[in-house]
Amino acid sequence: MSVLVGNDTKLAVAGITGREGSFHTLNNRKYGTNVVGGINPKKAGENVEGIPVFADWATTVAETGANTAMIFVPPPFAAASALEAAAAGVEVVIIITEGIPAHDELKLYNQVKRDYPGTTLVGPNCPGILSPGKANVGIIPASFFKEGNVGVVSRSGTLTYQIGNELAQKGFGNSSIVGIGGDPVPGSSFVDVIALFEADPQTELIVMSGEIGGSAEEEAAEYIAEHVTKPVVGYIAGFTAPAGKQMGHAGAIVSGSAGTAAAKQEALEAKGVRVGRTPTETAEIAMEILGA
Template sequence: MSILIDNDTKLAVAGITGREGSFHTLNNRAYGTNVVGGINPKKAGENVEGIPVFANWADTVAETGANTAMIFVPPPFAAASALEAAEAGVELVVIITEGIPAHDELKLYNTVKAKHPGTRLIGPNCPGLLSPGKANVGIIPASFFKEGNVGVVSRSGTLTYQIGNELAQAGFGNSSIVGIGGDPVPGSSFIDIIELFEQDDQTELIVMSGEIGGSAEEEAAEYIKANVSKPVVGYIAGFTAPAGKQMGHAGAIVSGSAGTAAAKAEALEAVGVQVGRTPTQVAKIAMEILGA
């Protein structure tokens, strides 16, 4: 099995006609993902290398049966496009766009949760998802990875790739890899994805890659303690980051003693999660656990 995307995924892309949107859409299709359409109101009726372009999400879903959306729309309009996809009944909306105003993110999250509970949001500001051998939705370099039994969830795109590659070099494959994004209002949390991995028969070990800022990792620790039976290995980026300075992601800022890498590692280790201090150490711990 895998989580969220698989051979039954029917992907449509808002922003398919832009440079980044078309490049990654075609990469996803080349991997084997079933890309059924794209959205651009100004270019409806055209196509991108055979992929039809529609005027809106309702038409796209009606014509193609799209069940997964990828959003490459510029920041001022991205939240509206994601909401339109949810209103059209799309089950999974993956928002790649970064720089979306936090107020727009919060409004989108609350509206989807209240009015469209059948839709799951991933992102914004995320690399997307990969289920090796089945489907790729986003910008994850799929050639690094092979199918296996390690589930990875990460706030950082770059760390998603690095840790996945370290695991691959150690001989492990992945059931699914999910980048949840580093913005203050993520559509899905560590807890949401860890819950899916816990229920997934293919996943035998979960790797959670966090970073400084916020309380998502501490909340995940409490959830893991109460609900997760599978081994979890953690990694926290930012042990040397200075307090009070934003580090790349909008959510990666530490105020006082809250949200530090040390505090997050301590919370995870207190519930039995082994936390590697480097991606290489994470792979080593995973090897020891699965080898045992």
């Protein structure tokens, strides 16, 4: 099986007519993802290499049965498009857009959770989701990966690729790879995705790639100890990051002793999660567990 995207995915894309949106949408289709439509109010009735463009999400869902959304529109409009997709009944909304104001993210998260609990938000500022051999929604370079039994969830897109590639080079594949993004208000947390992997029969081991800032990894450690039976391996980026300095992602900032890589490693290891100091070491730990 897979989590969130798979053989039953019907993908529609907001921003399909833009340069980045069209490029990645066509790459997703080339991989085998079922792309059923796109949204641009100013270009309704047109098509992008045979993919029809509609005026709004409600029309798109009614005409195509789209159950998955990819948001590629500019930051000022991305949250509104995601909310419109949720209101139209889309089950999974994946927001690739970077730079959405944190206030918009918070409002979107709370409104979807309150009004559209059947919709799963992933992102913003994320690389998307890949279920090898089934569907690719986003910007993950699918050629790195093959189908297998390791589930990966990560705040960082690049680290997602690196850890997955390390595993692939050693002969292990992935059930699904989920990039949750590095913004302060993610639509889905580590806990949300780890719960899906725990319930997924294809996934036998979970790799969680975190980074400095926030408390998501510590919360995941508590959840894993209480609810997860499968082995989990962790990696935390930012052991050398100075306190008080934002590093890369908007959510990657350490304040005092809170949110440091060392504190996150300690919290995870206290709950039985082995943590690698580098992506290579993390992959080696995963391979050791799988081999056993």
